[in-house]
Each structure stands twice: as structure tokens, then as C-alpha cells.
Amino acid sequence: MTTRREHDLLGDRDVPAEAYYGVHTLRAVENFPISGTKISIYPDLIAALASIKLAAAKSNQELGLLDDVRANAIVAAAEEIRAGALHEQFVVDVIQGGAGTSTNMNANEVIANRALELLGRTKGDYHFLHPNEHVNMSQSTNDVYPTALKLAGYSGIMRLVDAMAVLRGAFEAKSEEFKDIVKMGRTQLQDAVPMTLGQEFSTYAVMLGEDEQRLKEAVLLVCEINMGATAIGTGINSHPDYAGLVCRHLRTTTGIPVVTAANLVEATQDCGAFVQLSGVLKRVAVKLSKTCNDLRLLSSGPRVGLGEINLPPMQAGSSIMPGKVNPVIPEVVNQIAFEVIGNDVTVSFAAEAGQLQLNAFEPIIAHSLFKSVNHLRSGCLTLAEKCVSGITANREHLRRGVERSIGIVTALNPYIGYANATEIAQQALVSNKSVYDLVLEKKLLTREQLDQILQPEVLTQPRSFAITSAGGKTEVVTVGPRQID
Incomplete structure (x- = not known):
């Protein structure tokens, strides 16, 4: 392997002649053999670094x-x-000491050597164009690196929001498909009152929609950048007009609505935006995991579980039990959620550990946030395509469950009173008779009245009830919602 000789503070080192990175990157690769994962795994970060160097130039x-x-x-x-x-030339480990200096120098060296090539010169001819003096002019790692994290985070979050919208659409389609299927709702895993399967699935869509909005709010915090702060926020070695110019060029180049922080000293040390963003990602993960728990529970069986819905079979579920199929797609999304929750803990500790004018632990913040964003996005798309879109309902099983449930006695409270309803519920449980039959046996209501009260549209939405007698005829009157001024 041919090499070229480069020099830094610690002395001379031989760098592979064809490499676009230089001696600083070489030492970082040697110093941080930590995760085995290079920063090139995050293309948004590499693009963000390049955008910053372009705007600075x-x-x-x-x-x-x-x-x-x-x-x-x-x-x-x-x-x-x-x-x-040249993304393959970004070779430093995602977990590194030095507050991101290795990542910044990796970018400086690759851009410097490619620029030298474009000028017809050889790699390493730093006397003409230098990674620090020219590519890094008016900059410090301490404003470049956090700004790059914010630009990359913005791009990733917006793609995550799009993926969540896809999953929300899948749940909305199922909510419409299942809107006429009555089932028993449950609280604390016990029978509660009737609802429709469509109502159940609509809640998952609504939760996703709410979290899309929370992400859009949180991502605005990362639009405040500290370019022009240089080392600690005082702007040393930069022109008085530089901060405004570089921010303007970044907006034009990336399309991201970045603004310069009002106080660059504060902005250089504060990781609050990352903490806030990580917290919202955790919120998304928690609710998504709860949804997957529900899907696994509702599809449990197929013969001796709840068996209310069927998830599309994706693969054989056991190496020993023939015919077994497991809910593998919700399971993988559950695991993503566990990771995101853990990443949030890491971000919190790393942000808290900052000292004085700089936080040295932004590399692990970046790695944790980018993993959370990327994995959540993949999880949403996978769940939508390989699970939710193919869910079917066991209609007859759900109908029989409602008919057999003791929970429907709640709907009779306004007509027969709480005491009678309690007695009916207890007898139904002991005798294994239906609530419907016991009410008729005790002549508490007529068959016509029961049928009217237990209509699906009455059971699953707010109604005002009354039993009236007129001309010797007793009937149930239901009143729907009225307009309230």
C-alpha cells in the first residue's frame, strides 16, 4: 500500500495515499475502536457537515x-x-471522545483533499489548501458539530413524521373497514361495555396523529443554531458579519429554516433541544409499543386466546411446534420502543454531564437520537405494510362475545336500576345464562324494549334514554346528541 506523509501536533504519520481523510482522522480511527460503526452510517450527518462547510466557504x-x-x-x-x-471516507467511530472534533476533522480533511484534486493538485498538498486554515475557517468543532446534529436531526424527524402518517393511514383504513363490528371493550383485562372494532382502531390513528404534531413542534427547537460561536460562543476568529451570513447560506442550501441563537455562549453549551426531542421520541415509542401490545393481545390464540383479529402470517413461528405463527412484526416494533426508551436515558445523562461552556458528550447524544429516529421510521413503515394493512376481523366471534358478555348489563342501568342490573350480572355469571334471557325471565323489560336498547348504534355512542307509556303502549325513546350553544 502506497502512503503519503502527513504531520500534526503529535508528529508525522503515513496515511494511505488514496485516502481522502488525513492524519487527524487516522489517529481517531486508532483511538476509538469502540462500536465498529462509522459515522458514514448516518448519511444525513455527512450531508449536514458538507452543507456547513459549503455555507462557511x-x-x-x-x-x-x-x-x-x-x-x-x-x-x-x-x-x-x-x-x-465519498461518504465511505467518513470513517471515525460514532462513539468518540473530543466533543465531535474527530468528526469535524474527518469532514475538513476529506473536503480539503477532494478540493485539492479538483484544483489539479495531489492529496495532502495542504500548503495550498489546508483542512484547518481554509475548510475550517471561522469555525470550531463547537459550533460545527452541534449544528450538524441539528440539521441531520431535522431531516430525519421529518421523514419519521411521514412514516408515522403512513401508519396512521393504515389504522384509519381499518377503522373505517371495522366501523360496523360490535365487540366488548375491556378495562383491566375484564369485560367492560360494548364498542366497535372501528372505534378501537381509530384510537391508534389518533395517537399517531397527536405525536406527529408533537414532533413537528419539537423539531422547531433544533432550528436554532450556534454557527459563528466558534470555540465557546464569543465568536473569536470570526468576522462580525459571519454568523448572519453563514446562517443565511445554510437556509438556502438545506431548505431548513435555521436561525442564529440569540446568545451564542448559551447555545454552545445547552443541549436542551436534544433532550426535548428525545423525550418526544420516547413518547412516540411508548404509545407505539402500547398499540403493538394491543395487537398481540387481540390476535392471541388462534383457538384459546382472545382471537378477535387476525394478523397476517409472516413466517413460521417455531422450530418445534408445527403450524405455530407468531406476531413477529408487533414484536420487533416493541423492541424498537425499548431501545428508544433506553436511548432517551442516554441522552438525558449525556446532556446533564456537560460542564461549563461545552458539552463533550454530544457524539453519544447524536448516535442515540439518530438510532431512535431511524429505527422508529423503519418500524412504522414495517408495521403499516406487513401487519396493519393485512389485519382481518373475526366478526362472528366478536358478535358472540357481545351476546354472551355480562358487560352489556351496564346499558340496562337506566331502565332496570343498578340493583336489578347487579343481580342480573351475578346470576348470569353463576348460571351461564345470557343477560338478555335473564331480563326476559324476570320480566324487567320486553323483548322489543331489549332489542331497541341493545342496538349497536345505541350501545357504542352517547344517547339519552327514556321509557314512556302512552295509550297502553310502552316504548324506549333514544335521543341523539343535540346542538349546545
């Missing part, structure tokens, strides 16, 4: 700090990386 060029030849070469190299080129 254009700003420095406008301010007369960087000549046109070098600026244009840096911009061209950054554009290539934004388009997907």
Missing part, C-alpha cells in the same frame, strides 16, 4: 477572507458529498 468568500479559487473548490467538493459522494 461562501460566507468567508463574501467577506473577502477566502479567495475565489479555494472557496469555489471547497464548495464544489462539499456539493459532491451532499450528493452522496
Whole structure:
């Protein structure tokens, strides 16, 4: 393998001649053999770093700090990386010491060496175009890295919101399909009162819709950036107009509505936006996991469980039990949720551990957040495509369950009174007779009255009830919702 010699604070090192990264990246690869996962696993992060270097070069060029030849070469190299080129050259581990300096230097070196190539020069010819002096001009890791995390986080969150909308649509379609299927609702796993299967599935859609809105609110917090802060927020080594210019170029380049923080010293040390975002991701995960718990429970069986719905069979479920099929798609989404909840704990500890003017633990914050976002997105799309869209209902089983349930006695309270209803419920449980038959036996209501009271549309929505007698004829009157001014 041919090499080139590069120099840094610690001395000289041989770098592979064909590598676009340099000595700083080489040392980081050697120092942090932690996860075995390179930062290139997160394309949004690489694109964000390139966008920042592009915006910085254009700003420095406008301010007369960087000549046109070098600026244009840096911009061209950054554009290539934004388009997907050279991502394999981003080789430092996602978990690293140094507050993200290794990631920033990896970007500086790759862009510098590609820019040198575009200018017809050899890699490592830093006398002409230097990773620190030119690519990193007016910057510090301490403003570049958190800004890159925010840009990448914004892109990932918006894709997650889109995936959640797909899953919400799948639940909404099932809610409409199942709107006429009456079943027993349950509280504390005990029979409660009737509802429709459509109502049950609509709740999952509503929960997702609520969390889409919470994510859209939380993602606005990461639009506040600290570019121009340089080392600690004082803006040392940057032009007075640089912060405003680089923010403007970033908005134009990325389409993300970034704004410069009002106080750059505060913004450089504060990880509150990441904590808030992680908390909302945990909220999404918790509710999504609860939904998957419900799907597994409702589909349990097929013969001796609840067996109310059928999940589409995806694979054989056992190496020893023939014919067994397991709810593998909800199970994998449950596991994603567990991971996201754990990631939130990591983000919280890392944010709390910051000291004075900088948080050194943003790399693990980034890794945790990006995993949560990516896995939740994949989980939503997988759950929609491979599970929810194929769910079917066991209509007859659900109907029989309602007919046999003691819970429907609750609907009779307004007509026969709580004491009579309690007695009917107890007798039904002991005798295994239906509530319907016992009410008729005791002549508490007529068959016609019972049939009217126990109509599905009466059982599953608010109604006002009364029993009236007129001309010797007794009837049940139900009154629907009225407009209240």
C-alpha cells in the first residue's frame, strides 16, 4: 500500500495515499475502536457537515477572507458529498471522545483533499489548501458539530413524521373497514361495555396523529443554531458579519429554516433541544409499543386466546411446534420502543454531564437520537405494510362475545336500576345464562324494549334514554346528541 506523509501536533504519520481523510482522522480511527460503526452510517450527518462547510466557504468568500479559487473548490467538493459522494471516507467511530472534533476533522480533511484534486493538485498538498486554515475557517468543532446534529436531526424527524402518517393511514383504513363490528371493550383485562372494532382502531390513528404534531413542534427547537460561536460562543476568529451570513447560506442550501441563537455562549453549551426531542421520541415509542401490545393481545390464540383479529402470517413461528405463527412484526416494533426508551436515558445523562461552556458528550447524544429516529421510521413503515394493512376481523366471534358478555348489563342501568342490573350480572355469571334471557325471565323489560336498547348504534355512542307509556303502549325513546350553544 502506497502512503503519503502527513504531520500534526503529535508528529508525522503515513496515511494511505488514496485516502481522502488525513492524519487527524487516522489517529481517531486508532483511538476509538469502540462500536465498529462509522459515522458514514448516518448519511444525513455527512450531508449536514458538507452543507456547513459549503455555507462557511461562501460566507468567508463574501467577506473577502477566502479567495475565489479555494472557496469555489471547497464548495464544489462539499456539493459532491451532499450528493452522496465519498461518504465511505467518513470513517471515525460514532462513539468518540473530543466533543465531535474527530468528526469535524474527518469532514475538513476529506473536503480539503477532494478540493485539492479538483484544483489539479495531489492529496495532502495542504500548503495550498489546508483542512484547518481554509475548510475550517471561522469555525470550531463547537459550533460545527452541534449544528450538524441539528440539521441531520431535522431531516430525519421529518421523514419519521411521514412514516408515522403512513401508519396512521393504515389504522384509519381499518377503522373505517371495522366501523360496523360490535365487540366488548375491556378495562383491566375484564369485560367492560360494548364498542366497535372501528372505534378501537381509530384510537391508534389518533395517537399517531397527536405525536406527529408533537414532533413537528419539537423539531422547531433544533432550528436554532450556534454557527459563528466558534470555540465557546464569543465568536473569536470570526468576522462580525459571519454568523448572519453563514446562517443565511445554510437556509438556502438545506431548505431548513435555521436561525442564529440569540446568545451564542448559551447555545454552545445547552443541549436542551436534544433532550426535548428525545423525550418526544420516547413518547412516540411508548404509545407505539402500547398499540403493538394491543395487537398481540387481540390476535392471541388462534383457538384459546382472545382471537378477535387476525394478523397476517409472516413466517413460521417455531422450530418445534408445527403450524405455530407468531406476531413477529408487533414484536420487533416493541423492541424498537425499548431501545428508544433506553436511548432517551442516554441522552438525558449525556446532556446533564456537560460542564461549563461545552458539552463533550454530544457524539453519544447524536448516535442515540439518530438510532431512535431511524429505527422508529423503519418500524412504522414495517408495521403499516406487513401487519396493519393485512389485519382481518373475526366478526362472528366478536358478535358472540357481545351476546354472551355480562358487560352489556351496564346499558340496562337506566331502565332496570343498578340493583336489578347487579343481580342480573351475578346470576348470569353463576348460571351461564345470557343477560338478555335473564331480563326476559324476570320480566324487567320486553323483548322489543331489549332489542331497541341493545342496538349497536345505541350501545357504542352517547344517547339519552327514556321509557314512556302512552295509550297502553310502552316504548324506549333514544335521543341523539343535540346542538349546545
